[in-house]
Amino acid sequence: MTTMKACIRDSRGPDGLTRFGDLPKPTASKGYVVVKVMAACCNPVDYKLPHFIMGGIPMGFDVAGIVETSESPLYKPGDQVFGNTKSAIAEYSLCDATHLAKKPAYLTWAQAAAMPLAFVTSYQAYKNYCDFDLKDKTVLVIGASGGCGSAGVILAKHMGAKDVVGVCSGKNADFVRGLGATDICDYKSENILDKYGAKHFDVVYDCASSSGGGENYFEESFKVLKDEGQIVALNGPPTSWVRKFIRWEAKGMKLLLTDNTDAKTTLENIFQICGPGLKPPVHDPVYSFDQEGLTAGYKMLQSRRAQGKVAFNVGGW
Ligand SMILES: NC(=O)c1ccc[n+]([C@@H]2O[C@H](COP(=O)([O-])OP(=O)(O)OC[C@H]3O[C@@H](n4cnc5c(N)ncnc54)[C@H](OP(=O)(O)O)[C@@H]3O)[C@@H](O)[C@H]2O)c1
CATH class of the missing domain: 3.90.180.10 (Medium-chain alcohol dehydrogenases, catalytic domain)
Incomplete structure (x- = not known):
């Protein structure tokens, strides 16, 4: 052997x-x-x-x-x-x-x-979990300096979003701006609602809540979300997962489960959208x-x- x-x-x-x-x-x-x-x-x-x-x-x-x-x-x-x-x-x-x-x-x-898990997940968040495309939309990415969050910033920008705000530590501000974020919100010193006001974002892509350190952006996300906007979260409390599986999710909020079955096509679509300027961090x-x-x-x-x-x-x- x-x-x-x-x-x-x-x-x-x-x-x-x-x-x-x-x-x-x-x-x-x-x-x-x-x-x-x-x-x-x-x-x-x-x-x-x-x-x-x-x-x-x-x-x-x-x-x-x-x-x-x-x-x-x-x-x-x-x-x-x-x-x-x-x-x-x-x-x-x-x-x-x-x-x-x-x-x-x-x-x-x-x-x-x-690329694979982070970009496939983020692509699916925008393409499969939002009922609209991102062109000229305002997008909030929470956890923007991490694996999925950084992919979420890059993709939102390439998909034509007008504003992409990354929520991250202040020390990662330049890094997240370098990915294409138009602004950043330092969660250690700033409050998203105070900074952007109610009903500001079309999409909240939440890569941080329920990640194991007590992070919880759900309430704030609903406040900063426009009426017809969409929150897509990668984690949630057990009740949210139950609601997902019995197809009874709250209006405006969806939990995402990555589907790798068509990863080849998804990755090829990402290249079409981003072109050679793509720099996965x-x-x-x-x-x-x-x-x-x-x-x-x-x-x-x-x-x-x-x-x-x-x-x-x-x-x-
Ligand atoms: N449901 C699914 O199918 C699915 C798919 C993929 C990932 N996930 C889950 O999604 C989560 C994110 O995955 P990942 O690969 O992006 O993880 P990761 O790379 O480990 O995320 C690290 C990032 O989390 C940020 N962070 C830590 N505490 C935070 C807080 N209180 N507020 C805001 N940001 C905070 C950090 O930002 P700073 O350093 O700037 O503070 C860091 O950049 C994980 O829990 C993962 O298991 C789920």
Whole structure:
């Protein structure tokens, strides 16, 4: 059996989350490809999932790399791809070909790995969860310096929003402006309602509420939302999830659950919208693919202080 190095989801690791070790190298079955991983990113879901779910396999859902073997007509060996998988942070990742897109040359490996979950989620927030398009609209992105929030700022700007206000810490103001925000609101010293007034925004994209630190922007969001506006939130209290699943959500408020089934098409649509000016933000530094790098990268992710996405240099570029 051929083995490979991997970041294994294992509570016996030094940080109680991941262990750098050996796993069998995957082989492709029909519809799948094996990707030699160049870069991979982690997401809060990696540390939120209880260990009994997906334990013992590589962690990470965001991958970029080179197709090594293919059992799909979509890709051939040597193609540079990126997208969604269930086992990203490993030397080789088994990927459903319909969850991958071709990597454009203008993205670095780390930038490509930074895109899938954050950009697919944010694209779906605007395209699938709002009943209108964003042209000339006012958009508030809460948690604008994080993975999903930064993608939300970039996409809202490229989709034609007139004003994109990012809610972030003051120290991240320049970073969020650099993504395309027309203004920022420092949640540590400013109040959104006081600063912009009632019924100001067409869309509130909330990437921060209920994220584990007691953040709660729901009441304020309803106040700053226009009558026909839309709040799209990535987290909410259990009652909100129940309301979502019985299709009884409050007017103007929707909880989003990312759907990766059509990630290939979604990522291609994002390129059409953004063009080569697209710069998915990657937290500096990019972490190494060893126990030390994995522990440090996940520590940064869990601190919720990363600017953009936490990435790992798996390919040694
Ligand atoms: N429902 C779904 O399908 C779905 C999909 C994707 C993600 N999610 C969830 O969405 C959340 C965001 O994901 P992510 O990848 O963007 O996480 P992330 O990158 O870890 O988010 C970190 C950001 O959160 C911001 N933040 C922390 N406390 C805040 C507060 N009190 N107010 C405003 N912002 C605050 C930080 O901003 P500053 O450093 O500027 O303070 C930081 O930039 C996570 O809980 C994730 O699990 C859900």
